[in-house]
Amino acid sequence: QSRQESPEERPQFPGASAEFAERLEFIQPNVLAGIPVYRVMDRQGHVLRPSEDPQLPKEQVLKLYKTMTLLNTMDRILYESQRQGRISFYMTNYGEEGTHVGSAAALDASDLVFGQYREAGVLLYRGYPLELFMAQCYGNASDPGKGRQMPVHYGCPERHFVTISSPLATQIPQGRSLGFWGKSSGILGQEIPVSLGKEPRESGTESLGFGQKECGAFWGRNLGNLRRNGRRKVPEPRGPFPGSDPALPAAARGPGYGLLSIRVDGNDVFAVYNATREARRRAVAENQPFLIEAMTYRCGLPESCSGTPGSPWKSSRIGHHSTSDDSSAYRSVDEVNYWDKQDHPISRLRHYMANRGWWDEEEEKGWRKSSRKMVLEAFEQAEREPKPPPHLLFSDVYLEMPPRLRRQRAELERHLETYGEHYPLQQFQK
Amino acid sequence: GQTQKMNLFQSITSALDNALAKDPTAVVFGEDVAFGGVFRCTVGLRDKYGKDRVFNTPLCEQGIVGFGIGIAVTGATAIAEIQFADYIFPAFDQIVNEAAKYRYRSGDLFNCGNLTIRAPWGCVGHGALYHSQSPEAFFAHCPGIKVVIPRSPLQAKGLLLSCIEDKNPCIFFEPKILYRAAVEQVPVEPYNIPLSQAEVLQTGSDVTMVAWGTQVHVIKEVATMAQEKLGVSCEVIDLRTILPWDTETVCKSVAKTGRLLISHEAPLTGGFASEISSTVQEECFLNLEAPISRVCGYDTPFPHIFEPFYIPDKWKCYDALRKMINY
Numbered sequence: 214q215s216r217q218e219s220p221e222e223r224p225q226f227p228g229a230s231a232e233f234a235e236r237l238e239f240i241q242p243n244v245l246a247g248i249p250v251y252r253v254m255d256r257q258g259h260v261l262r263p264s265e266d267p268q269l270p271k272e273q274v275l276k277l278y279k280t281m282t283l284l285n286t287m288d289r290i291l292y293e294s295q296r297q298g299r300i301s302f303y304m305t306n307y308g309e310e311g312t313h314v315g316s317a318a319a320l321d322a323s324d325l326v327f328g329q330y331r332e333a334g335v336l337l338y339r340g341y342p343l344e345l346f347m348a349q350c351y352g353n354a355s356d357p358g359k360g361r362q363m364p365v366h367y368g369c370p371e372r373h374f375v376t377i378s379s380p381l382a383t384q385i386p387q388g389r390s391l392g393f394w395g396k397s398s399g400i401l402g403q404e405i406p407v408s409l410g411k412e413p414r415e416s417g418t419e420s421l422g423f424g425q426k427e428c429g430a431f432w433g434r435n436l437g438n439l440r441r442n443g444r445r446k447v448p449e450p451r452g453p454f455p456g457s458d459p460a461l462p463a464a465a466r467g468p469g470y471g472l473l474s475i476r477v478d479g480n481d482v483f484a485v486y487n488a489t490r491e492a493r494r495r496a497v498a499e500n501q502p503f504l505i506e507a508m509t510y511r512c513g514l515p516e517s518c519s520g521t522p523g524s525p526w527k528s529s530r531i532g533h534h535s536t537s538d539d540s541s542a543y544r545s546v547d548e549v550n551y552w553d554k555q556d557h558p559i560s561r562l563r564h565y566m567a568n569r570g571w572w573d574e575e576e577e578k579g580w581r582k583s584s585r586k587m588v589l590e591a592f593e594q595a596e597r598e599p600k601p602p603p604h605l606l607f608s609d610v611y612l613e614m615p616p617r618l619r620r621q622r623a624e625l626e627r628h629l630e631t632y633g634e635h636y637p638l639q640q641f642q643k
Numbered sequence: 644g645q646t647q648k649m650n651l652f653q654s655i656t657s658a659l660d661n662a663l664a665k666d667p668t669a670v671v672f673g674e675d676v677a678f679g680g681v682f683r684c685t686v687g688l689r690d691k692y693g694k695d696r697v698f699n700t701p702l703c704e705q706g707i708v709g710f711g712i713g714i715a716v717t718g719a720t721a722i723a724e725i726q727f728a729d730y731i732f733p734a735f736d737q738i739v740n741e742a743a744k745y746r747y748r749s750g751d752l753f754n755c756g757n758l759t760i761r762a763p764w765g766c767v768g769h770g771a772l773y774h775s776q777s778p779e780a781f782f783a784h785c786p787g788i789k790v791v792i793p794r795s796p797l798q799a800k801g802l803l804l805s806c807i808e809d810k811n812p813c814i815f816f817e818p819k820i821l822y823r824a825a826v827e828q829v830p831v832e833p834y835n836i837p838l839s840q841a842e843v844l845q846t847g848s849d850v851t852m853v854a855w856g857t858q859v860h861v862i863k864e865v866a867t868m869a870q871e872k873l874g875v876s877c878e879v880i881d882l883r884t885i886l887p888w889d890t891e892t893v894c895k896s897v898a899k900t901g902r903l904l905i906s907h908e909a910p911l912t913g914g915f916a917s918e919i920s921s922t923v924q925e926e927c928f929l930n931l932e933a934p935i936s937r938v939c940g941y942d943t944p945f946p947h948i949f950e951p952f953y954i955p956d957k958w959k960c961y962d963a964l965r966k967m968i969n970y
Contacts, residue, residue: 606943
């Protein structure tokens, strides 16, 4: 019996299944920095390995393409409308369309999604009408959210998309806890709570979300985590916070939390689709969560977010987080042009479709025209609609309205009787 | 000395510039501050003082404040930025359980007095739930920290410099709607405005009105309306420091006028007006001619499309004042 095998010679620390080491050696933090990026197509839309082609039927591929392009068209029009002051705020999805539709197509329509705020393509893929996107952005009387939130904060129970909130990463622990109860309560059935979001925050929120893995496994529910990673290069990746180096992939964090993890090319709809599909299948079968890091780039014309409340920055023609956020200050123009011209989920899928004779210039022209018309019609309608009645300011704070709040509502009503001329009442329903 | 036309964000930059120049240990950090900040408050500072003194943090408020506390504990001057006050809550534990209690719990062996946290604050016209909040009341309930809110560029620079130099952890809320809109001649050189001192902007005899930040401008306008329409003389007070607050100035004023109106955007219930009201009725009970009036946001989250109806605007303040006069 060797010295290592005798029980006294192995570490007895609970939970540790390791050996002793006699040489002082640190584990390199960047050992996982070079995690390979899974892709199916090259930039010209050719499938590199036939076995990886999900072989989706033509109608579905067209749907993926049309969803991405319709989203892009909606983004352009709504972005412009913010610049013109018609809506107060907007966030585009430029460059990330592939991650939305690829994941949405791979999930079941009834999988509950907890998004961050840049997942509109998931909702669009699930059939959310343009009218309702616009209604929410305009905060008008048709908005199911009752005009409570800034634009792009969509939600839809029928399409299993939890209403967006602005704070970052708050959806992670929420998504995980739903995983606990689903199976035992029988309410969710096979639905999988999926948490989508941007670069992970280096925060307790994330730790809380990921760190509950044991519980997730114990309760036997599943959770996928699709992290969109729209890389935004900050000027000094090596600040005093090396752990947050943008070169360190989110996927590298997964193993630290005990998650099966993968990095995929977010500009490749099929890569996103395959990874999500497989993660979903295994999450259900094996009752464990997955982390998918979809690499992409926030790109294109113009900003990716416009109208950050109060912000003084002027707009520019390169993708930003918001109008307040002049990303030209920290990304070179060349880089963005490259991504825009060379590598985009929409163009990649179009190449794939064209390669199969499923799409051509004429179809493209026709679709551009009709999709633009659809968006403009929905837009004009949303503009014309009045806002909800002001008394809706007071409801839904609790399920039941407390007496004090009822009094405040009555106060406002009385106030408007006397001072109504000073308020934009004509824009609101009675 | 020499002054320069500055708006609110420029006056903040000027204060930070002065602080970084005067104090070699001072560092400025937060999300996106390196390129100048989403509100331009830190433009040019990194170029001037280098990447070791003006730098970005990860997207993690808990970490930003925790890191700031650590720096302050070592004796260096930490000036942390939280991108919106609405996002300060992940740092609440660090602020309330750590920063505020550092000196007390250690018997003054340790402290993080060199910490200042800045955050954009208040309504902006379309900010909705998460870009409009005024969370001062949460922090007013926490002995050990100071909470300061300026109404203008001139005030902001002097108050911020006082916070930075103050030997207690301070939270400095900046009214974001004023970042561009408010413009004044501001001294280029550093200067201080004392903390915990309210300012009487306008003396009067019939009603005292108290507010802070943006709302000071609202009550100033109401004071003019009251004089013109009702012949009522108002005393207007900018509280400036929420914690520890200047009870003396407010009580002295109410002892004179007999009427008090307090106004803030934050919701009514548990808002800081409650604390002021409670203290004043203790100190000035026999002076009061009418119940103290609070004109505040409603007890709801801050709504988007309904903002014009939600905010305690001049008409609501004027109406409350009128009722108080006629009591």
